[in-house]
Amino acid sequence: MMPTDAMSWLMWVIVARLLALLWASALLLACTVLPGRPRRARDENEAIGELSLRLARGEITANEFEQQRQLVLTAFRP
Incomplete structure (x- = not known):
C-alpha cells in the first residue's frame, strides 16, 4: 500500500512548480513580444x-x- 499523504504532498509540490514555470514563461514571452513603454x-x-x-x-x-x-x-x- 502506498502512503497517500506523501504522494499528495509530492503532487502539490510538482503542480506548484509547474504553475510557477508557466507564469514565468508567460511573463518572459510577454516581455519579449510586447513593445516597451x-x-x-x-x-x-x-x-x-x-x-x-x-x-x-x-x-x-x-x-x-x-x-x-x-x-x-x-x-x-x-
Missing part, C-alpha cells in the same frame, strides 16, 4: 529643456540647438 512627451520636454539650458550656458550655438532639437523631435515622434 511608449515614450512620453515628458521625455521629449526634458530633452529640449536640457538643450535650452546648454544654449543658455553658451555650450552650444543657436544653430546646434536647432539641429539637436529637430533630432529630439524626430526621435520621439513615431
